[in-house]
Amino acid sequence: MPRRLALFLLVCLCTSTLFAQDLSGIQIHGFATQGFLLSSHNNYLSMQSSSGSLQWTDGAVSFTDSLTSNLRVGIQLHMYQLGQLGGPNVQVDWASGDYKVNDYLGFRAGKVKTALGLFNDSQDVDAIFLWILLPQSVYPADNKSVLLAHLGGEVYGELPLGPRGGKLFYSGFAGERILDRNEGYVQQLAEDGLTFATPPEGKTYGGDLHWQAPLRGLTMGASAAVQALSGIASVGTLQIPSLLVTSPYAQFERRKFYVAGEYRRTPASAILTIGPEVILLPEDQRSWYVMGSYRFTERFQAGSYYSHYVNKALDTALPANYSKDWVLSARYDFNSYFYGKVEGHFLHGTGLGYYESINQNGLKPNSNMLAAKIGFTF
Amino acid sequence: MRKTRCLILLLGLMSVWSAARAQDVVLVANKSVQISAISATDLRAIFLGAKTRFADGSHALPVLLKGGPVHEVFLANYLGESPQEFRTRWQKAVFTGQGAMPKTCDSEAAVIEYVAATPGAIGYVSRISPQDKVKTLVPHN
Numbered sequence: 121m122p123r124r125l126a127l128f129l130l131v132c133l134c135t136s137t138l139f140a141q142d143l144s145g146i147q148i149h150g151f152a153t154q155g156f157l158l159s160s161h162n163n164y165l166s167m168q169s170s171s172g173s174l175q176w177t178d179g180a181v182s183f184t185d186s187l188t189s190n191l192r193v194g195i196q197l198h199m200y201q202l203g204q205l206g207g208p209n210v211q212v213d214w215a216s217g218d219y220k221v222n223d224y225l226g227f228r229a230g231k232v233k234t235a236l237g238l239f240n241d242s243q244d245v246d247a248i249f250l251w252i253l254l255p256q257s258v259y260p261a262d263n264k265s266v267l268l269a270h271l272g273g274e275v276y277g278e279l280p281l282g283p284r285g286g287k288l289f290y291s292g293f294a295g296e297r298i299l300d301r302n303e304g305y306v307q308q309l310a311e312d313g314l315t316f317a318t319p320p321e322g323k324t325y326g327g328d329l330h331w332q333a334p335l336r337g338l339t340m341g342a343s344a345a346v347q348a349l350s351g352i353a354s355v356g357t358l359q360i361p362s363l364l365v366t367s368p369y370a371q372f373e374r375r376k377f378y379v380a381g382e383y384r385r386t387p388a389s390a391i392l393t394i395g396p397e398v399i400l401l402p403e404d405q406r407s408w409y410v411m412g413s414y415r416f417t418e419r420f421q422a423g424s425y426y427s428h429y430v431n432k433a434l435d436t437a438l439p440a441n442y443s444k445d446w447v448l449s450a451r452y453d454f455n456s457y458f459y460g461k462v463e464g465h466f467l468h469g470t471g472l473g474y475y476e477s478i479n480q481n482g483l484k485p486n487s488n489m490l491a492a493k494i495g496f497t498f
Numbered sequence: 499m500r501k502t503r504c505l506i507l508l509l510g511l512m513s514v515w516s517a518a519r520a521q522d523v524v525l526v527a528n529k530s531v532q533i534s535a536i537s538a539t540d541l542r543a544i545f546l547g548a549k550t551r552f553a554d555g556s557h558a559l560p561v562l563l564k565g566g567p568v569h570e571v572f573l574a575n576y577l578g579e580s581p582q583e584f585r586t587r588w589q590k591a592v593f594t595g596q597g598a599m600p601k602t603c604d605s606e607a608a609v610i611e612y613v614a615a616t617p618g619a620i621g622y623v624s625r626i627s628p629q630d631k632v633k634t635l636v637p638h639n
Binding site: 218 | 548549550551557559565578580581582585586589590592593594595596597598599618
């Protein structure tokens with residue numbers, strides 16, 4: 121771990137004069153972050169956070185080339201370590217060709233980020249957020265790959281609604297998603313006794329429609345996605361029949377203020393077969409958050425959010441079936457490339473982000489946490 | 499004492515000159531661009547990556563200054579964004595595979611050179627930069 125931190129710091133120091141590279145039209149951009157998490161009780165997100173953990177490193181590099189005025193191709197490689205999740209393997213975050221016929225119609229194909237809600241497609245780009253952890257009720261850091269991208273395609277565009285009507289942005293997608301075998305769901309299934317040689321996968325399709333109102337800064341929209349998932353393990357199977365995820369949202373930004381909110385419903389009941397035993401895992405996730413922030417200076421920004429998750433399919437009075445998180449955040453940009461963040465969490469319930477393997481003495485219902493992160497981007 | 503006063507006066511004059519210079523941002527485009535005026539909405543959409551064509555349908559290729567007062571005044575007055583907001587918007591596009599950063603130049607002279615040599619290019623410089631190799635666009639609401 122210290123080696124990883126040293127490598128991160130070395131990269132930051134050596135590249136402090138590095139600008140985004142543009143080699144004969146090929147653009148190269150990247151980012152690297154190092155986080156720290158300390159919790160009063162319990163170990164969160166598979167880190168030894170109760171004794172302070174630095175097992176939180178993220179890095180990506182992207183290559184993009186505009187081949188013609190309408191056609192762009194690119195790839196982004198990504199590596200992350202989040203406690204016991206992730207690891208040294210470099211993954212393809214996205215890799216796509218993007219053909220924009222005109223401003224009203226475009227196509228993307230390949231491994232494409234999935235547009236769902238406000239932040240799904242950008243949730244792993246730490247540099248663009250004030251928050252260290254996005255609201256975990258809707259954007260769980262330990263299970264990003266479930267929704268983050270799909271293999272397939274996307275159609276997108278915008279429809280102007282006249283000088284007083286604003287603009288309508290649409291996107292529709294279809295393809296297949298594959299779980300990251302080093303991520304939370306697969307880890308949780310392993311704790312249930314299912315170890316997969318090949319990660320579970322399934323078909324998905326859906327879309328997003330949002331309205332950019334004539335009142336500048338106001339956006340309202342809704343996303344929906346149909347998903348299914350199945351996998352065969354050495355001693356059993358996982359089956360999640362087709363389900364509909366819905367996600368209405370709104371955001372408003374005006375000068376230094378930003379407010380946003382989103383609701384998501386995920387009725388994702390799973391059927392596990394382990395040997396002769398069939399286990400039903402009923403899930404009806406109701407998640408939402410509201411957030412607000414203010415930019416005090418060009419370099420300093422602070423804000424707060426409340427994130428709420430409850431599994432309505434089970435006893436909602438039990439801490440294991442809910443998670444409610446009050447969060448305070450601050451961010452300081454040292455320059456265009458370096459930034460630092462600090463964040464306090466007041467977490468009630470144990471419904472999200474906890475793993476038995478690293479909490480073998482059981483879980484306390486509440487925990488406070490302090491998170492810090494430094495990041496570099498070019 | 500007198501030297502110090504002169505120095506303060508000189509620095510003051512320099513900052514006033516710099517601010518006045520920064521207010522005088524001119525939109526420049528390649529001579530192949532057919533339009534002579536551009537709406538604030540189109541200008542914003544082109545520089546934020548939401549639009550890739552001018553009103554006449556020809557391809558638009560925005561070019562940016564890396565930083566400095568002219569860049570900041572352009573972002574504030576024409577796009578209504580701070581440098582941080584503008585950077586964040588483009589980072590989101592780049593790291594999600596939804597866009598490629600516009601070409602960035604170190605100096606106004608480099609912007610003029612690039613715009614002059616690139617069909618469809620549109621950029622901004624201060625009024626004092628020579629503009630004979632490019633055409634100027636008039637912004638309107």
